Amino acid sequence: MISQRGFTLIELVTVMVVLALVSVGISGFVRTGTQIYVDVAERDQLLSESRFVVQRLSREIKSALPNSLRVASNVSNTIQCLEFVPVLWSSFYFDIPVSPEPADDEVKVVALDSTIDSYTYASGDSVVVFPTAASDVYGNASKRFVLDSAPTEDTNDSKKQILTLQNNVQFATDSPSSRAYIVRSPVSYCVSGGQITRHTGYGFNETQDVTLSGGVLMGQNLINDLDGDAIDQPFRISESTLTRNAFVLTMFRFELNDEFAVFSNEVHIPNVP
Secondary structure (H helix, E strand, O other): OOOOOOOOHHHHHHHHHHHHHHHHHHHHHHHHHHHHHHHHHHHHHHHHHHHHHHHHHHHHHHOEOOOOOEEEEOOOOOEEEEEEOEEEEEEEEEEOOEOOOOOEEEEEEEOOOOOOOOOOOOOOOEEEOOOOOHHHHHOOOOOEEEEOOOOEEEOOEEEEEEEEEEEEEOEOOOOOOOEEEEEOOOEEEEEEOOEEEEEEOOOOOOOOOOOOOOOEEEEEOEOOOOOOOHHHOOEEEEOOOOOOOOEEEEEEEEEEOOEEEEEEEEEEOOOOO
């Protein structure tokens, strides 16, 4: 008679219990590893998005027209916007019509060096001379004038270029350093609803507009309290003095699924009027 041996019920239950314990341990290990990966991915996403908007904004501010920066909020403090005018090209002029000189529609400047600078004319571009306040840029009709066409070379001197204006004009005053700036439409960065958007192409307005629609999404997941303390405001401007240029303080707080990132920058404006 052949003897047949098998597993007893107790042995089968024991094996099942051991396998269950091992499975629980393995699943816990896998779950922990997966959660670590998700946390790292979310942290990397948060840092990448926030660094992008901070670096882009800082780069644009550094090329802003002196004294063109201004900040405004809506009545309910749910929107805050930083507005500035980007400089496309700057040069030194030889002479501008300032009273009592007769009005003129031409300004001669040092020619553009294509190896250093690049500028392509577009309709609506303006020349600005000696802006000492935001009102000089957005509302003063005697310091910013619209160009009529692209700069042309002076036929008598190839080192000079002629800026032709739309009308005969008189500038309010000379620049102490004879600087002339060529600018285009203002740019606004607005924070609202946890997002920061970039707006342009809306033109010059004497009163800053904080109700701009559309725009390009530059960042999200912001948790700044726009109605709270000044230190939590995304944008603050420190005006220029006799000993230093103006600078912008930006402070962005980001949060994504309990991951936090705080960026606090001080961006100096290197240009002078």
